[in-house]
Amino acid sequence: MAKVKPFRAVRPTRDKVALVTTRSYELYDMKERRSILKYNPFSFLHILEPGFKFNKVVKGLERFRLVNNRFLEFKENQIFQKEEKPVYYLHEKSFGEHVYWGIIAVCSVEDYENAVIKKHENTLAEREKLFGHYLEVAGFNAEPVLITYPNQIEIDHLYNRYKLERAEYEFTTNKKRKHQLWIIDNPADIALIEKTFDSIPQLYIADGHHRSASSHYLKNLLKSKNKGHTGNEFYNYFMTYLIPESNLQITSFDRFIKKLNMSKEDFLVQLDAYFRIENLGNELYRPSKKHHFSMYLDGDYFKLYLRSEKYNIENALDELDAQVLYKTILKPILKIDDLSADKNIVYIPEKENLNQLKTIVDEKKYAVGFGLFPVTTEQLKAVADAKLTMPPKSTYIQPKLRSGLTIYELTE
Structure with missing residues (x-):
């Protein structure tokens, strides 16, 4: 059965979230990336491209360390805040006639190892190792793995109920994508989500196979270095975005x-x-x-x-x-x-x-x-x-x- 847990996210303050969040790094061409870095001091791209601060291209371990430094600076400057207690996050993205929603949580690497979380793509060992070391040095995971599950009426009802409440975040990107995010901190709702996923025998990776494999690599790496390993350490989990199967759109x-x-x-x-x-x-x-x-x-x-x-x-x-x-x-x-x-x-x-x-x-x-x-x-x-x-x-x-x-x- 699937272990899906709440967690204490580090996230942008409400007033800056539209300025901070970005598309995946590889979706920007160099010209657009440079423009954002020049004119938006709050963009998450400053963390992902830390050498911009010094007008220098940095690679490898040096880049990983500087990514961590920029991340710490965002926290120190109160661009980011950390949740006081573990919660789930309900996220909705909409544009045109498309509406997608899901729950942001952490899933167990052990479930990935035991095929409770199933994959359909091969991964490259070199990329797993590279990104695994990146996660170790940077110290955080900022892009969740997309996982799908069979529709659950209890989760559907929860979504419909939260939709009526004021969202913690509500913003629209320059690509006309509207994002809303609600914090699920009610103990009864947290218990409902955890219990519901615990009854689901399999989850399926939809997108993010290398991110999943890299989290698996990281777990084994840090476990080997930790003589007091218990299985409860943060590296035993990875961030996921869980959406019902009916909400998944697959094109070719x-x-x-x-x-x-x-x-x-x-x-x-x-x-x-x-x-x-x-x-x-x-x-x-x-x-x-x-x-x-x-x-x-x-x-x-x-x-x-x-x-x-x-x-x-x-x-x-x-x-x-x-x-x-x-x-x-x-x-x-x-x-x-x-x-x-x-x-x-x-x-x-x-x-x-x-x-x-x-x-x-x-x-x-x-x-x-x-x-x-x-x-x-x-x-x-x-x-x-x-x-x-x-x-x-x-x-x-x-x-x-x-x-x-x-x-x-x-x-x-």
């Missing part, structure tokens, strides 16, 4: 191929072995069901329908359209074997640009683009349950939470 990554190394006609002939092909000309097409694909090639959209009698499904992984594409086109025809390292393939999130295939291929950077039907939550869980791993960039998942909204300190 489009695949773009730089070179075909064959004629258009030869390529289509080879595709015909596995797919029924329909040329739509300029008519926009996005797949509407699994095992249907869109393709944009040489100025035309194509429908590709998998010939089911030609494709063997042996496990949950084979059901995924990303795996179908790999086994029928990318590997046998285009000779793309290593989906993570091959330079001939590029992945771009579909997001809300339905005409992305045409737009990008027509820029003459790529020979062909493929659109996939999104993975379902049921498929994600089936792959995790079977202890299999999805191909790279099989899912683009919402919601994304702001960095620096709640921070989990790994030591007192």
